[in-house]
Amino acid sequence: MKSINYRYTIITSLIIALLFSFNGFAQELDASNYKMRLSLSTVKQPDNSRLFEVSFIGQNKEDRKDKLPVFEAEIKFYNEDNLLGQAKTSYDGIAQFTVPADQNYITDEDGYINVLAKFEGSDGLDEDEDDIQFKNLFLELNLEEIDSVNTVLVRAFIIDSAGVETPIEGVNVIVSVDGMFSKRKLEEVIIEEGEFQFAFPIDIPGDVNGDVLVYSMINDSDDYGTVIQSKTVNWGVFKNKIRTEENKLWTDAAPIWMYIVLTLMLLGVWASFLYSVISLFKIKKEGKEIEGSQTQLHTEQ
Amino acid sequence: MNLENRKRELAKEFSPMLEKTSNASKILMGFLIAIILVGVYAFFVQLFEGHIVTGMRDNVVWGVYIINFIFFVCLSYSGAFFSGILHFIHTPWKNSVSRIVEIVTVLSLIIGPIFILLCIGRLDRLHYLFLYPRIQSPITWDIIAIMTDLVGCFIYLFLTFIPDLAILRDNSENAPKWRQKVYKFLAIGYQDTPTQRKKLHKITGALSVIIIALAIVAYSVLAWIFSLTPQPGWNSSIFGAYFIIAGLYSGIGVIIIAMFLIRKYYPLNHYIRKVHFMGAGMVLLVISLLYGYFTFSEYFSRWFGHKIHDAELLDTLFTRYFWMFIFANYIGVLVPVVIIFFKKLRTIKSITFAAVIAVIGLWYNRYLIVVPTLESPYIPIQDTREEFIHYTATWVEWSLSLAGVAAFILFFMLIMKLVPVVPMSGIIDYERKQKKNKKSLNKL
Numbered sequence: 001m002k003s004i005n006y007r008y009t010i011i012t013s014l015i016i017a018l019l020f021s022f023n024g025f026a027q028e029l030d031a032s033n034y035k036m037r038l039s040l041s042t043v044k045q046p047d048n049s050r051l052f053e054v055s056f057i058g059q060n061k062e063d064r065k066d067k068l069p070v071f072e073a074e075i076k077f078y079n080e081d082n083l084l085g086q087a088k089t090s091y092d093g094i095a096q097f098t099v100p101a102d103q104n105y106i107t108d109e110d111g112y113i114n115v116l117a118k119f120e121g122s123d124g125l126d127e128d129e130d131d132i133q134f135k136n137l138f139l140e141l142n143l144e145e146i147d148s149v150n151t152v153l154v155r156a157f158i159i160d161s162a163g164v165e166t167p168i169e170g171v172n173v174i175v176s177v178d179g180m181f182s183k184r185k186l187e188e189v190i191i192e193e194g195e196f197q198f199a200f201p202i203d204i205p206g207d208v209n210g211d212v213l214v215y216s217m218i219n220d221s222d223d224y225g226t227v228i229q230s231k232t233v234n235w236g237v238f239k240n241k242i243r244t245e246e247n248k249l250w251t252d253a254a255p256i257w258m259y260i261v262l263t264l265m266l267l268g269v270w271a272s273f274l275y276s277v278i279s280l281f282k283i284k285k286e287g288k289e290i291e292g293s294q295t296q297l298h299t300e301q
Numbered sequence: 302m303n304l305e306n307r308k309r310e311l312a313k314e315f316s317p318m319l320e321k322t323s324n325a326s327k328i329l330m331g332f333l334i335a336i337i338l339v340g341v342y343a344f345f346v347q348l349f350e351g352h353i354v355t356g357m358r359d360n361v362v363w364g365v366y367i368i369n370f371i372f373f374v375c376l377s378y379s380g381a382f383f384s385g386i387l388h389f390i391h392t393p394w395k396n397s398v399s400r401i402v403e404i405v406t407v408l409s410l411i412i413g414p415i416f417i418l419l420c421i422g423r424l425d426r427l428h429y430l431f432l433y434p435r436i437q438s439p440i441t442w443d444i445i446a447i448m449t450d451l452v453g454c455f456i457y458l459f460l461t462f463i464p465d466l467a468i469l470r471d472n473s474e475n476a477p478k479w480r481q482k483v484y485k486f487l488a489i490g491y492q493d494t495p496t497q498r499k500k501l502h503k504i505t506g507a508l509s510v511i512i513i514a515l516a517i518v519a520y521s522v523l524a525w526i527f528s529l530t531p532q533p534g535w536n537s538s539i540f541g542a543y544f545i546i547a548g549l550y551s552g553i554g555v556i557i558i559a560m561f562l563i564r565k566y567y568p569l570n571h572y573i574r575k576v577h578f579m580g581a582g583m584v585l586l587v588i589s590l591l592y593g594y595f596t597f598s599e600y601f602s603r604w605f606g607h608k609i610h611d612a613e614l615l616d617t618l619f620t621r622y623f624w625m626f627i628f629a630n631y632i633g634v635l636v637p638v639v640i641i642f643f644k645k646l647r648t649i650k651s652i653t654f655a656a657v658i659a660v661i662g663l664w665y666n667r668y669l670i671v672v673p674t675l676e677s678p679y680i681p682i683q684d685t686r687e688e689f690i691h692y693t694a695t696w697v698e699w700s701l702s703l704a705g706v707a708a709f710i711l712f713f714m715l716i717m718k719l720v721p722v723v724p725m726s727g728i729i730d731y732e733r734k735q736k737k738n739k740k741s742l743n744k745l
Binding site for chain 1: 456
């Protein structure tokens with residue numbers, strides 16, 4: 001009896017100690033340890049639609065490697081005071097919103113489009129926002145054969161309020177082709193007078209049908225953001241043609257020497273069999289002649 | 302020597318063996334037929350239920366059937382080799398064993414390939430082997446070799462039968478009519494004239510050379526079915542020669558056993574004498590030493606190389622198959638060597654015992670070549686079940702194996718009912734030569 005009480009006392013004490021342990025409480029997230037960062041970026045896609053992407057991630061103030069994405073946070077996208085749309089962040093803390101190509105943006109006096117991404121706050125988080133300014137750049141990618149040379153032509157321009165195309169200058173444009181794991185860069189040029197061209201290399205194999213996916217990209221420009229244009233063209237050239245092998249150990253038809261050796265061996269052997277059989281017929285013939293003459297002799301007698 | 306009288310004497314001496322069947326023989330034949338019928342039943346069970354009734358599965362795709370195939374075909378090739386060699390040896394004692402060797406050759410080559418047919422899952426596709434042969438494949442070479450060898454050995458056997466069939470044709474007035482007709486038909490009008498004899502000897506001599514070469518080539522091709530694969534345990538440059546030696550070893554063993562049984566159950570002590578067992582025993586001794594050397598060389602080089610897969614295979618052989626390995630490669634070699642090496646131990650019975658040990662050891666040797674190797678796959682087999690890894694033959698396989706052996710013995714006995722097991726023409730040829738030599742000596 002005394003021992004049972006003693007045992008219960010021990011167990012109870014342990015439970016109480018665990019409850020009052022400094023690390024005994026379930027961990028709660030203390031948002032005050034984290035600094036929230038909301039960043040907005042834009043990509044103009046090959047179909048001229050524009051993707052706005054917000055990254056809403058909390059970074060630990062003490063340990064910068066400790067990042068906590070905010071999910072299910074509603075982000076609203078504004079162009080000036082005009083609400084373009086809204087999206088919620090994913091488990092990675094990313095919210096994406098695509099604006100169609102025919103969207104009429106409100107521009108400022110310098111021709112820039114101002115877009116604001118705003119998080120209006122919640123019980124645990126304060127409101128946050130980020131904005132970007134960019135000009136709506138049009139990137140044209142043309143793949144043409146000029147004087148029997150496959151040529152890549154890139155044009156980059158903006159359209160002002162009067163509807164006039166103005167070529168751009170001083171922007172880094174990269175032209176690349178799609179590979180199995182990553183893109184292969186063909187040319188990197190700082191565009192002048194809004195256009196440039198170069199001869200497409202003749203050693204790009206492309207896919208199994210000879211199709212090549214060509215990209216022209218402006219990456220993270222201060223004025224234009226990221227702009228991507230792509231086109232597919234059947235300019236793939238197989239450098240090493242696949243040679244069909246014949247008469248090998250592993251092909252349908254055997255090596256010629258095998259046919260010859262096998263035929264000679266078999267001919268030699270079966271010829272001897274044939275010779276034996278013919279000789280047997282001769283023996284039989286002689287035997288019949290002897291039997292015939294013996295029968296005739298008996299008959300005469 | 303009056304030739305015709307001598308032929309009549311020999312025909313009279315051997316006819317009882319051909320025409321009369323003792324009760325013991327009848328009982329034995331009945332027993333053999335019973336075993337064969339059980340085998341036929343097992344075959345139909347396999348045919349209708351599929352290969353699931355055998356022990357072969359995804360891992361071990363070759364089992365007792367292939368082992369029997371190799372065993373019998375190697376027996377045939379060794380028989381062909383020996384009969385070809387014997388043709389060129391001009392000794393009196395060769396006559397008594399030559400027909401035994403020739404019959405073993407042909408029967409083994411008939412029985413052996415039947416086991417391959419049992420191993421094939423889809424017999425309805427058998428003709429594909431001939432319609433769509435792959436010339437680069439050793440299996441295609443083996444099919445061609447076996448078919449060619451079968452035709453050659455048949456012709457050779459028939460050639461050696463002709464003179465005896467002619468003697469029996471001319472001296473079987475008291476025999477049943479059907480037997481007389483058979484002898485007349487098969488004798489093809491052979492009258493033992495000098496021209497006929499010359500022709501017959503010529504083609505027999507030519508075929509002797511051909512079948513020796515054919516036996517060696519066909520042997521090697523059978524070995525290459527295994528050795529030309531990358532499978533550890535099979536991929537060996539000496540497999541061709543190893544198979545030849547092993548085949549010769551099993552062949553001489555079976556010949557000794559056949560001589561013993563024929564001598565025991567037929568009144569042929571005068572013809573099959575101790576000298577034959579001594580000669581065959583010497584051949585067995587020499588070949589056992591060669592076989593032992595090849596076996597040692599094969600396993601020693603695998604062990605020394607210590608390649609992972611070879612090491613795994615050797616581990617399997619020395620654990621799961623330990624006693625079989627010991628019997629096949631130690632007892633099967635050393636017992637015959639000891640018995641035949643020491644003169645005091647050399648008796649007819651002890652030599653026959655040595656031959657039995659050798660033959661069993663060689664069957665185990667084939668088992669160890671096929672099954673443990675397949676149980677240690679070179680490339681891992683995915684999704685395999687535990688019960689598929691190890692092979693155990695089922696009653697179906699054992700029944701068919703025993704049926705093959707029974708068929709071999711039965712056909713041997715039936716052929717001995719057709720022609721004498723000791724060639725009468727050989728006896729006459731030998732006596733003719735003796736007389737000729739005597740005349741030459743007298744002239745001198």
